[in-house]
Amino acid sequence: MATKRATINDVASLAGVSIATASKALNGRQDVRAATRERVLAAAAQLSFQPNALARGLLSGQTRTVGLLTSDSVGRFGIPVLLGAENAFGAGEMAVLLCDARGDAIREQHHLRALLSRRVDGLIVVGESTDPRPSVSKDLPVPVVYAYGPSEDPEDVSFVPDDVGAAAMAVNHLLALGRRRIAHVTGPTHYKAARDREEGARLALEAAGLPQAGQTLSGPWSQRWGRHAAEMLLMSEPEIDAVFCGSDQIAAGFVEAARERGRRVPDDIAVVGYDNWEVLSTETRPALTTVDMNLESLGRTAAQHLFAAIDGKATPGVHKMPCQLVIRDSTSPPGIS
């Protein structure tokens, strides 16, 4: 806690010039003599002057601030997106106003109003799942970009991970290893993520002219379900040589149960997970090959496109961002593991 804040008026007085001249000197504009500029800069430093962003924003109509509205920031998915966005902004001079609506539509509305009254230049909406969510952009005076969870309105700008493509990539990886009896265990089908990943797996198998080993098994996203699914699958389809799991949790449970049943991973069964949730994917034995959705990069991209939208040129539509397969021991070719 210290003294009162200095205004440009104080700086001008101390330097013996008018506030207009002080302003010009501080902002590096032309028509001010070098000696005068020196005096002003010295005065500003001495008073540790900080221009008042409120006054500046009031005048220019730009606050260099964006709102980040999340439905569930506690989620593992929101955080990396948030960080990516924050980093993209931080690079420049933007600041991020964070609001967590906790899945409550009316709280969201409330936060929306608060953000608008603070005159944010734009808005990023982070979904809690990849399921489309109601648009918030109608009649808003600022541009909006959706990240992770797309808007229902195709006119909005949305960035989502390419779950279908990533699942196909995962299955193709298994196929390239020579596996031919590939099963799929995933999360609840009311998640678009689960449906998309199944779809991707199906497409890859079809392209290879192979049937899927058994039906897709759908359950909670949990490790427990992974174990349970493994037990069922090893019973009904004892000859599988690979499994693609819809999450790292499921994969970790699967690996554990498979090992307990005497199946070696990856020698007997290769396993691919999803999410690259490091605490699981790198600590299980063997470490998991898994899909990384590059969420931080997705968040960064969303932020950059928000800049573009603020500057006038938006690119409407749902943009699918590529994912990445992180290859670890759970799919090492036999003999190398």
Place this chain on the structure above:
Amino acid sequence: MATKRATINDVASLAGVSIATASKALNGRQDVRAATRERVLAAAAQLSFQPNALARGLLSGQTRTVGLLTSDSVGRFGIPVLLGAENAFGAGEMAVLLCDARGDAIREQHHLRALLSRRVDGLIVVGESTDPRPSVSKDLPVPVVYAYGPSEDPEDVSFVPDDVGAAAMAVNHLLALGRRRIAHVTGPTHYKAARDREEGARLALEAAGLPQAGQTLSGPWSQRWGRHAAEMLLMSEPEIDAVFCGSDQIAAGFVEAARERGRRVPDDIAVVGYDNWEVLSTETRPALTTVDMNLESLGRTAAQHLFAAIDGKATPGVHKMPCQLVIRDSTSPPGIS
């Protein structure tokens, strides 16, 4: 994207009153007739008027905004604190400006300036570990509260988890179960958290008049280290009947390795973890008894004290917040598991 924003001037014109009257009506002040107030409110609704927080803040000097400066928001510890703070603020009408300095002092200084120029009413600094960090509060025109990682300056306001007390609580729990040969495995000793937890364990054992089983084993916070420590410990101190681990990751590794060596948990060895990181603590078998640092509550408390400090009355010093022991199967009394 829609029409231009309405100002109070537009509202006043539409209602046929002066802006002064409009302001009074909108802010629920006294000297305005009921009928007039109605007209103004109707006009404001029709124009969907939002008062410009910049102008208001410029005048009042209060922005109803706080800055949240984190050193490492990707960390598991920063996030819950952040959420707790955000929730405490969100309850009122406060907004949170989020900045991530990523452990870089000069970036931190940069963000600090940006926050001050935006005229935040206060600041929360979230540490990445419980080690004291340099104070940022000298000569700042706004109050600052430190959460998780305390300030080095005892005049500042800091909130930290009571690691010593929690560790003692964990060991006392083991003692109450009748365990007498208790070992301790924890993280790197250059972390204050590791030293505090060891200290708490030592105090509890001393109070019970018991020696610790073996030396404290110190290594990385990882699951791998937990496994390794278990192997060493079961070799050198084969008769231990309990272990207190400095993190859930270590505990998970310990449980795994112990089971592989034929020790039953909790029957032969009871295990207590730390952090209550749910993906580990509830999914290991058996589920882990562990210390929950109540970080979200800590963040909320920090935010509430920041309010107090803004309103004038700060409470300097390092405040130790109580933790909580979450009891699960890894310490169930034999026979119940």
Place this chain on the structure above:
DNA sequence: CTCCTGGACTTAAAGGTTTTCGGAAACGTA
């Protein structure tokens, strides 16, 4: 000498809101 040019600086307005103070109208009382 006048006029013009351009540099260096100042004045004043603008941006949206709150608040203080004063004014006007209506009404009651002497």
Place this chain on the structure above:
DNA sequence: TACGTTTCCGAAAACCTTTAAGTCCAGGAG
């Protein structure tokens, strides 16, 4: 009628900065 009181409303200042427009002066061209 004169005067005081109450109730409602408006004018204007203040918050801080940026910028367009204006002033002043020296010096060069005609």
